[in-house]
Amino acid sequence: xxxxxxxxxxxxxxxxxxxxxxxxxxxxxxxxxxxxxxxxxxxxxxxxxxxxxxxxxxxxxxxxxxxxxxxxxxxxxxxxxxxxxxxxxxxxxxxxxxxxxxxxxxxxxxxxxxxxxxxxxxxxxxxxxxxxxxxxxxxxxxxxxxxxxxxxxxxxxxxxxxxxxxxxxxxxxxxxxxxxxxxxxxxxxxxxxxxxxxxxxxxxxxxxxxxxxxxxxxxxxxxxxxxxxxxxxxxxxxxxxxxxxxxxxxxxxxxxxxxxxxxxxxxxxxxxxxxxxxxxxxxxxxxxxxxxxxxxxxxxxxxxxxxxxxxxxxxxxxxxxxxxxxxxxxxxxxxxxxxxxxxxxxxxxxxxxxxxxxxxxxxxxxxxxxxxxxxxxxxxxxxxxxx
Numbered sequence: 001x002x003x004x005x006x007x008x009x010x011x012x013x014x015x016x017x018x019x020x021x022x023x024x025x026x027x028x029x030x031x032x033x034x035x036x037x038x039x040x041x042x043x044x045x046x047x048x049x050x051x052x053x054x055x056x057x058x059x060x061x062x063x064x065x066x067x068x069x070x071x072x073x074x075x076x077x078x079x080x081x082x083x084x085x086x087x088x089x090x091x092x093x094x095x096x097x098x099x100x101x102x103x104x105x106x107x108x109x110x111x112x113x114x115x116x117x118x119x120x121x122x123x124x125x126x127x128x129x130x131x132x133x134x135x136x137x138x139x140x141x142x143x144x145x146x147x148x149x150x151x152x153x154x155x156x157x158x159x160x161x162x163x164x165x166x167x168x169x170x171x172x173x174x175x176x177x178x179x180x181x182x183x184x185x186x187x188x189x190x191x192x193x194x195x196x197x198x199x200x201x202x203x204x205x206x207x208x209x210x211x212x213x214x215x216x217x218x219x220x221x222x223x224x225x226x227x228x229x230x231x232x233x234x235x236x237x238x239x240x241x242x243x244x245x246x247x248x249x250x251x252x253x254x255x256x257x258x259x260x261x262x263x264x265x266x267x268x269x270x271x272x273x274x275x276x277x278x279x280x281x282x283x284x285x286x287x288x289x290x291x292x293x294x295x296x297x298x299x300x301x302x303x304x305x306x307x308x309x310x311x312x313x314x315x316x317x318x319x320x321x322x323x324x325x326x327x328x329x330x331x332x333x334x335x336x337x338x339x340x341x342x343x344x345x346x347x348x349x350x351x352x353x354x355x356x357x358x359x360x361x362x363x364x365x366x367x368x369x370x371x372x373x374x375x376x377x378x379x380x381x382x383x384x385x386x387x
Contacts, residue, residue: 002151003131004162005187006030006227010128011139014121016069016107016114023118024066024139025125026183031060031100032225035195037203039220045073046080047105051221054102058192061225062096063087065103065122066140066181068168072105072113073218082113089119093126104181106168106219107142133166140168140181143382148255154244159231161188161241165248169256182207182222182252184245187230194235198242199224206249209370211288212260222249257371262378265297265355270369272360275317280368283318283359286310294375300350302343304332311359322362327355 008027016022036055038048054061065087072079087101094101105113128135137147148167153160169180184202203222224245233241258266269288274280287293290310296303304325312318321336328349331339349355 002153002162002164004164004185004227005229006032007164007185007225008129008131009133009136010125010130011135011137012121012124012128014067014124015117016067020141021135021139022067022069023121023125024068024136025122025129026064026136026185026225027094027126027129028062028064028225028227030227030229031062032227033190033192033195034059034061034102034223034225035192035199036221036223037199038222039218041218041220043074043218045071045105045219046075046083047072047103047219048221049080050083051102051104051223054099057099059097059100061100061102063090063094063101064183064223064225065090065101066136067103067105067107067113067118068140068142069107070105070111070113071107071109071219073109075110075112079112082115085115086113086118086122090122093122102223104219104221106140106181109218133164137166140166142168143261144168145259148252148259150248150251150255152244152248154240156188156231156233156237156240161230161233161244162186163241163244163248165252167252167256169259180207180220180222180256182249184224184248185227186225186241186245187227188241189228189230189232190226190234190241194233194238195224195226198238198245201242202246202249205246206253209368210253210257211285211370211372212257212263254371257373260373260379261382262376262380263373264353264376265374266353267297267355267357267372267374268369269372270356270358270367272358272367273362273364274366274368275361275364277366277368279316280366282314283311283316283361284368284370286314287357287359288370288372291375294373297350297355297374298376300347302327302330302332302346302350307357307359308333317363318361319363324360324362326358326360
């Protein structure tokens with residue numbers, strides 16, 4: 001995995017979980033410019049409030065501490081004070097400026113953090129810092145079955161810029177954002193306002209286009225850090241950098257869907273020729289979150305009536321006679337009625353891991369593509385036992 005100048009990583013088991021890694025640290029000795037997007041859930045974790053305060057101050061960030069196994073959500077003022085207590089302990093070791101560290105949490109909701117346990121893990125983290133992000137990527141996982149890491153190198157003004165993305169997420173996934181934590185690190189030199197514009201666009205084109213189960217979490221965060229160790233990026237050179245960030249973010253978002261809890265299908269759903277973006281998104285989520293559609297996908301059943309029923313249940317400008325529905329290359333509905341299709345070939349297509357569904361509305365110029373999963377027995381088992 002590529003290393004990014006200015007960032008060191010560590011991940012350990014501190015005792016929140018029995019044996020798996022559960023505490024990660026990103027150490028930024030000289031600080032980094034920081035931008036972010038966070039959940040809009042009204043019951044957001046105190047970690048979100050704290051992160052927003054750091055964002056508002058626009059100060060450089062010198063440390064990012066992440067625990068898994070405990071979301072520190074629904075913990076009120078006590079949960080917020082626990083964050084400050086833990087970060088004060090971290091600051092006493094790093095000697096970094098006050099209010100320059102971010103703490104994020106993911107895991108079980110409704111329990112306070114084991115503050116002393118985490119504090120004891122901080123010196124161990126500091127001793128295990130490394131340019132590789134491997135252990136950090138593992139430490140932030142909950143029900144994930146694998147780490148999610150992508151990197152890319154680009155050239156700006158004849159100099160190399162590194163971009164590294166790390167994410168966790170598997171269930172409770174639907175933006176804004178999803179039960180996910182995502183981080184992108186770069187060695188570029190870029191001001192905070194420009195960095196913030198990049199992350200908002202990246203989120204809208206990636207993490208805000210996925211859903212596993214329609215549930216937006218209390219802890220979702222997508223953060224972008226620039227160590228300012230490399231080439232300066234301004235408005236004249238931002239597009240190449242922006243494309244790289246969006247590429248990494250989209251790969252991470254798709255990987256979250258592929259790793260969706262209990263998922264057996266990776267489904268790309270496209271809404272074409274919609275009246276506007278709002279309607280396109282609404283129709284996408286109406287279909288992608290339908291339990292009937294998702295269970296049919298799990299059963300490899302091409303029940304396209306469920307797709308059209310889901311699309312039609314919300315208020316929109318849809319004109320049924322103009323709609324064309326395709327699963328793969330198979331046209332199933334057009335001109336207001338069921339089309340002729342080869343059921344044997346369609347059933348064979350449904351056995352693929354990757355499924356493409358396209359609903360062409362033919363009423364406008366807006367297209368929207370997003371990604372979802374099926375709904376399996378394993379999803380029910382995982383979430384019935386997750387306490």
